[in-house]
Amino acid sequence: MRFWDLLSLIFENLGRRKGRVALTAIGVVIGTAAVLVLVSLASGLQRNATQQLVGIGDLTQIQVMPNYGGPNGPMGMAVVEKVGGGGGGGSTPNQKLITPDSLIELAALPGVTAVIPRDYLQASAAIQYGKLEAYGSIMGVGVADLADLGLNLQSGTSKLAKGTAVIGGVMARNFYDPRQRPGQEPPAPPDLQDKQVKLVLTRYVQDGQQMIETKKTMQVRIVGVIAESRGESDYTMYMPLEDVTAINEWAQGRRINRMRDGYAMAVVKAESVDQVIDLAKQITDLGYQANTPQSYVQGVNSFFMVLQVVFGGVGAVALLVAAIGIANTMTMAILERTREIGLMKAVGATNRNVLSVFLGEAAGIGFLGGLGGVLLGWGGGQVLNILALSYLAGQTAQNGGAPPPSTAVYTPLWLPAFALLFATLVGVLSGLYPALRAATLVPVNALKYE
Amino acid sequence: MAEATFIYTRDLRKIYPMGGWNVHALAGLDLDVKRNSLTVVMGPSGSGKSTLLYLLGGLDRPTSGEIRVNGKILEELDENALALYRRHTVGFIFQSFNLVASMTALENVAFPMRFAGIPRRKRKERALELLRQVGLEKHIYHRPTELSGGQQQRVAIARALVNDPPLILADEPTGNLDSASGFSIMQLLAELHQSGRTVLMVTHDSRMTRFSTDIIRLLDGRAVDETEYDSATTLPNLEGTRP
Structure with a gap:
């Protein structure tokens, strides 16, 4: 089976159940957005702390x-x-x-x-x-x-x-x-x-x-x-x-x-x-x-790295819940489409073809949810940035002191790509068991399934 | 095994465990089906007709015995090779059509070619050609729910032919159709046979035998002659052995 045929089949199948796919993907959207915002927040804190340290002395x-x-x-x-x-x-x-x-x-x-x-x-x-x-x-x-x-x-x-x-x-x-x-x-x-x-x-x-x-x-x-x-x-x-x-x-x-x-x-x-x-x-x-200020910077970086992992972990809990949702959706889809799986096998689909289609659908849900989550998380981060910076600017104007930081929530370029990849991976892992079940169905049993 | 034999089975057995009992769907079936024949398999419910079809089509594995189709020994094929056998050697026609409801007639016919790696343009051309052959050129964008039973079965026949298989296995293809539709489907199957394919069709409608070149009568999982078939009972073969 050619890759583009597989891809189009996956998205056609997802398009057949838009409502259910959307509801399942919402879980991934929330999880991915949470990961993105929380890690961006930790990155923003790290960036500000590092900037302050760099200001203190020549590195x-x-x-x-x-x-x-x-x-x-x-x-x-x-x-x-x-x-x-x-x-x-x-x-x-x-x-x-x-x-x-x-x-x-x-x-x-x-x-x-x-x-x-x-x-x-x-x-x-x-x-x-x-x-x-x-x-x-x-x-x-x-x-x-x-x-x-x-x-x-x-x-x-x-x-x-x-x-x-x-x-x-x-x-x-x-x-x-x-x-x-x-x-x-x-x-x-x-x-x-x-x-x-x-x-x-x-x-x-x-x-x-x-x-x-x-x-x-x-x-x-x-x-x-x-x-x-x-x-x-x-x-x-x-x-x-x-x-x-x-x-x-x-x-x-x-x-x-x-x-x-x-x-x-x-x-x-x-x-x-x-x-x-x-x-x-x-x-x-x-x-x-x-x-050396560099050793302080390293210490601060190590601390914020831990903070990012902890924050990311909190977001990942939401993704875990979403993963269960994907697994549930895929299991239900396989039950509903058992006869279709039988038909696929009857017309010459190999176990690997069936596995690829269902794993691809689960990955597709993860990917779509991840994409939504990245957009939501990035947008949420920007809103948070505006609110935090205007608050800090107000505080500075009132009380004096150091100028406010240039950014409160900082999203490094690698983070959206990583979040998208991670959400897709969550989809793949969630869909693994249902897809394996679909792939190993005996064709005649699948065709007779009521 | 004679050169002209396309399907060959020896001592073919299939046992299903069912509710604590063993059902012998096929009980040592010996079969020789000629190449380019239109063979009708007849028998009452539970005689093993569909089971035979599924085993010949590589959709299920026998409990024991030997199956050779077009020289291939099916027991020797692994899951992947069996899938390729289904893709290239067999075209299935089901009683309940088994069309994908969300796909148009054109997409349903082209569906098997996706797994064969055929490019999109060629898939469309081939599917159009086959739908024209079965007289559905005006319904190519109709979904199954927008087609009559006879039309749906024509789509299923077109789908069975897309990979140009030498063997067509039809499981009661007229079972869900009215007489007129059933008759036209039988005419289509006869045309397939005349075009050089081997057609094996399961039915319990004796009227369909008029299109056949050969008839196999099954009783309790065994092939029997006409006399025994006519005089025998149609009770399923339930043995008192637990699985």
């Missing part, structure tokens, strides 16, 4: 932290104490500081394009602009151009020089007037681009029983403002590493020896995102601690 970056040793050795996650004045290379056998030699060691790893040391300000600092004041994280970076850290600018330049700084896009909103009276309008966020700000630094020195507070001020010129990314950089003021090192030496009252004290951390840049996980493992194997 080609690996944050390398020193390993201060501990009971579990270099791989141990518990960092128990910072060895401030330890000897070069470590007083604890498993200690692994980030020294200038480490930077060379890390730069030598295949796939590494840059190694950028960073240090945090170890003094208390207030940033003053006119009568306004703000607090924020101040970080020294051992790189002349912040673009190397993957930071995008809102204004100004990303190039750092002595006495300059680049600030996060949200920092300006943190400025407040310390003398503001209750009921008074808060000041508007200042435009700090190319403005001079004053850093008021405070250190505490132990003198016998007393802590003595010492203050120092320094002028810093803001040469650039980083575009908002919902990440760490939004609230950070970046300064040249030498400037921060000088402040830290003043705060600690001693010279900092990088071979002995190391850097607080280093950023390793990989050539491509694909290499990041492998590089992070190599860095960990060298004895350092390594974090």
Whole structure:
């Protein structure tokens, strides 16, 4: 029997019982639509979560932290104490500081394009602009151009020089007037681009029983403002590493020896995102601690993969019910058409021909239901998208905060194709037993069936 | 076995278990049917006429015995080969026509050719030609419910001929028809025989024997001569053995 003849016979037979086929297919429509909407919902959540994570940092970056040793050795996650004045290379056998030699060691790893040391300000600092004041994280970076850290600018330049700084896009909103009276309008966020700000630094020195507070001020010129990314950089003021090192030496009252004290951390840049996980493992194997946004993304992806399977499983329960409906319809059809099956065999249809026709009819119901389900599910997803996005946009307009996601329900291209295929497969599996029964009927018994 | 023998059976038996009893529908039937004959199988109800037809047509398997049709030993054929035998060697005509109600006369006639892999255009041409032969060219798009009994049986005859089989098996083809329709159907079957086919027809209407070249009389699953047939009872052969 030719394939197109088989196909036309299947659809002719389905067309003979439109009402029953439609009722049976409705079950598949609901099941497929449920699978599609629920998996799309999980995909949408995953997409948003991933986008948020990607916004936090460049995915080609690996944050390398020193390993201060501990009971579990270099791989141990518990960092128990910072060895401030330890000897070069470590007083604890498993200690692994980030020294200038480490930077060379890390730069030598295949796939590494840059190694950028960073240090945090170890003094208390207030940033003053006119009568306004703000607090924020101040970080020294051992790189002349912040673009190397993957930071995008809102204004100004990303190039750092002595006495300059680049600030996060949200920092300006943190400025407040310390003398503001209750009921008074808060000041508007200042435009700090190319403005001079004053850093008021405070250190505490132990003198016998007393802590003595010492203050120092320094002028810093803001040469650039980083575009908002919902990440760490939004609230950070970046300064040249030498400037921060000088402040830290003043705060600690001693010279900092990088071979002995190391850097607080280093950023390793990989050539491509694909290499990041492998590089992070190599860095960990060298004895350092390594974090990468890519590993967060992977973790999030794994979580949402499980969520998709669970959601898909819930939808599949509806499909299972539909499958029973198909099996029932096909069994009834075979009972009603027993004489027709006998006739088919009498005029030369093989068992395989009969099996193909009935299996094809069951698959046809699955396919038609799947097609309806895909259309309904996709349409439902779009409606859900519109409702969710308009709600979130309203919430954002009311309460402020991060802009709403671009999509709430996301249907990947493979999903409708998979859902259609799955619904057809459900049809085939449901029709297997009835079709086998039809195929193995003894022709004479089928012809005599009343 | 003579060269001219088209159908040959030896010690053919078919036993049906029925309600705790074994019904011997055929009880050791020996048969030789000549090629190009129009053989009428006669017998009362329960004599095994239809059973014989189904076994010869490969629609059922015998309990024991041998069947050869056109040189093929049917017991040796597996299910697939038996289906191909039905497709190419046998054309069936049933008492109740067995037309598919949702199909037109044209579609019903073309139906067997779908399984034979014949292209759509050729199927239509062949079905049209046969419907013309049986005088239904004006009814090709009519469904079975729109046709009389005689017309339905003509459609069934046309369907039996589509794959050009050498053997036509007809199970009481006039049983559901009035005399005039029955007579015209018999004329059609006689024409098929004259065109070179072997026709085996089951009937219990003795008037139909006038078209036949041979007559087989069955009683209790066995072939008997005319004298025994006329004097015998018509009770079914019920044996007191449980299956």
